[in-house]
């Protein structure tokens with residue numbers, strides 16, 4: 018038994034080593050494997066060609082999300098409406114055939130539990146603290162919000178996990194991002210992670226697994242922690258972790274796939290041993306003062322291009338690094354922005370509230386609180402609310418949030434990835450601007466020529482009702498006697 | 500994966516330098532759900548030209564490709580290897596390969612043979628009329644005209660190819676260790 022103090026990451030790693038090689042690479046056991054329709058087909062095919070089986074189909078969960086249209090999926094008689102796009106339909110059909118053929122639990126496109134894979138995993142209690150979780154998708158890091166070691170993998174690795182339930186990996190370095198203090202009014206978990214990425218940069222976490230520590234994350238809801246961990250990949254990190262605590266256990270207890278009875282008690286006892294030991298070392302430490310974080314958003318085409326909403330579009334010349342100057346100029350040309358423009362003066366035509374970053378119930382509540390009693394501005398041509406899962410959607414409807422959105426002029430859609438990456442019909446038209454709660458503002462991400470500003474759900478709502486990027490703190494709740 | 504000991508047969512005397520992965524398989528084929536069938540998209544731009552070497556009946560069914568310097572440069576797409584495999588290619592001879600491509604080829608059980616330019620030139624000549632034989636075990640390439648060239652290959656890769664072991668196969672060989680780990684897990688962490 019080792020007595021050396023260890024970090025949360027090291028404890029999870031050590032608990033999953035099947036074999037350690039001389040060069041330090043380890044064969045790591047994988048506890049949970051999520052799959053969706055985009056990255057699994059060729060892995061299934063490779064197994065079929067090699068005559069191999071899935072080692073542990075019971076540790077897998079399949080759900081389609083990327084290609085599904087967010088318009089109605091069944092017609093008036095309850096029959097399924099086929100997907101018009103041939104390629105999307107083919108990918109969906111492949112998953113629909115492969116999952117049962119290989120004995121994988123499958124949540125189909127019209128099931129009430131269907132949703133974005135990274136929303137569904139935690140919601141179903143499939144994702145658990147201390148577990149190793151993989152998916153052929155980079156935002157698998159989201160599950161780290163529950164204290165799981167979760168990361169995205171490529172198609173060959175998907176095949177490797179399917180056949181062997183293991184991966185050959187080299188240990189990552191560790192990085193602590195500590196945020197202590199009190200968050201200001203209107204500052205949400207999305208603002209916290211955008212601010213962090215702005216500080217450490219889009220490559221700041223490369224080679225590392227980040228652990229988020231400090232009272233801000235302790236006090237943060239599980240939904241908020243999932244949002245933060247989700248965007249670890251935008252900071253270049255392999256994965257992001259928040260230590261499990263009473264909130265985590267309360268969130269998971271009773272969920273359909275979470276352990277029950279004796280197993281729950283055993284799990285709980287183990288989970289409580291996971292948090293980082295006092296005196297454990299991180300390879301890198303970043304400390305951020307909570308009070309310094311404003312409602313934040315991006316101006317450019319990298320997630321590190323972050324400014325407070327009170328800020329202006331930066332002058333490329335203001336960056337010290339010449340390569341960043343050139344990149345900033347390119348970003349501004351693409352985004353159609355002029356240095357010095359106040360962020361609040363930038364008009365938007367599209368609003369997207371959704372994605373695995375911000376489509377949970379808390380996100381919808383935050384947006385609805387701003388929208389309530391207001392209307393979507395006239396210059397906004399498209400305003401979508403895409404809940405992260407069918408269960409989130411139903412919950413929101415029970416709370417009457419759908420009425421608030423629909424009355425204001427939003428479209429209330431079916432769950433899926435939607436305008437986060439525009440693989441389905443939801444796209445930002447070329448040259449138009451979108452206030453989006455998603456995680457990537459890359460060139461063309463939301464459709465060819467699309468211009469994305471990453472924001473929190475509350476800020477997306479504020480942009481929707483004002484028609485421009487707006488400071489949510491200036492919008493008093495309508496009808497509240499404050 | 501099928502073990503490779505000897506690859507013999509007609510070889511396509513292609514020989515072009517700096518062939519990138521876009522030439523091997525254009526981007527429009529990346530949205531497929533299968534790695535089979537990519538052969539029809541392989542070298543599409545070259546095949547659009549009348550009288551191209553890939554559609555020459557003399558090389559129908561060839562299982563060796565003779566290429567030029569820096570074959571497979573460009574993107575990391577594994578589809579390039581899948582496309583060649585689907586064309587029926589089992590081995591490629593060239594003066595050099597891009598690292599990522601030769602890694603992907605190896606992962607998919609394609610033998611890449613590196614030989615000096617003058618040897619490749621000789622093989623390009625022979626391939627026009629006669630078959631070629633690659634013996635992996637003895638690390639030689641021979642022709643019906645008494646040519647005999649030896650090549651170097653990483654011993655680990657040679658071992659894997661000779662025994663038909665891919666990465667998944669290598670890990671599957673550790674089945675006992677994985678099973679032992681699972682047994683411990685079932686006792687210690689039964690909820691997982």
Ligand code: SF4
Nearest residue numbers: 156372373434437438
């Ligand atoms: S919502 Fe966006 S980031 Fe999340 S899994 Fe879907 S496409 Fe990827």
